[in-house]
Amino acid sequence: MSDVARIAFPPPDKTNGKRLAKAVERAGEEFAAKNLRFTKLRQMVYEEIAATYASIGAYEILARLADKGTRVAPISIYRAIDALLEAGVIHRLESKNAFFACRRMDHRTGRRPLFLSCEKCGAVGEVDGQHIFDLIGEAAVGAKFQARVKFVEVQGLCPRCAAGGGKE
């Protein structure tokens, strides 16, 4: 597997405690940098999202927290998700109404990623798509359309699953 593929598509369930703790730490830094509060609830929601490489729905997060004894209302999940989105530590998959943790953390570069979502294992990868977003912007300008938000999402098979390596 190429480097880019390995980076974009790690095994979806390899949840490593140390890795997760590190991700939480980085998320905390993102919140601090933006003068947002990384509250207990937001951290718990983030941990559920970051615990998997797959995308996860709001009610799935709710269920997993409930399993751990934390019972919250849907609206609370969504509020936490809003904060996490604003902080930039998670992304939203429009085509699936689901969320996943941002692994690139390259907001500084300003280069926007596009999302590759595996239909088999659910893993979501991000690859640089700045040139594509640029082209979309040009297409909008050509139509005299004032673009504000752009979505680019691809569904298919990740390298692991395409090779038959994904879980059945």
Added chain:
Amino acid sequence: MSDVARIAFPPPDKTNGKRLAKAVERAGEEFAAKNLRFTKLRQMVYEEIAATYASIGAYEILARLADKGTRVAPISIYRAIDALLEAGVIHRLESKNAFFACRRMDHRTGRRPLFLSCEKCGAVGEVDGQHIFDLIGEAAVGAKFQARVKFVEVQGLCPRCAAGGGKE
């Protein structure tokens, strides 16, 4: 306004009886060409979608049909929508969970359009995006990702609304 802009963004509510009848006729031909049946219900659902340039949700279609005395269950609307999608006479906006009539009818060319959705008036325009989809395909190949479905959607202001010409 440029030609491309005028074509992509007519006034969202200018529902012309003759134009609609023509659209229904073309839709019927599409169904025939694909050996699908353009049934009464499918035609009614199509008319509601094609009556506006804006995107429209399934339950909005349901409500409008109910206003006209046709009371159907949600599942029936969705089945009709599925058929219309398969025939290619409507498109689905993933980012809004809504549907709109295809105005380009250029399936023959095989060039895929991208969707420009106005946040103010709701109008959805289509412009050629084949080169963008090509690039996305290349990006996927670079990540060893086997792409199957691609979504590209843009939200913003259509020329009319950006110029202050849209309804408030």
Added chain:
DNA sequence: GACCTTCCGTTACACGATATCATGACGGTC
């Protein structure tokens, strides 16, 4: 402490989508 802002809990609800099973409409075949 008093104040303000932000976050969270609770309830209820709107909207989007599907599962399941039953009925109807049509064409072909014997």
Added chain:
DNA sequence: GACCGTCATGATATCGTGTAACGGAAGGTC
């Protein structure tokens, strides 16, 4: 005509996604 297969529709229920509104709690600032 009787039978059968296929597809479209109807009816009911349920699930998934997302938000409104209101009040209370937690944490900063003076």
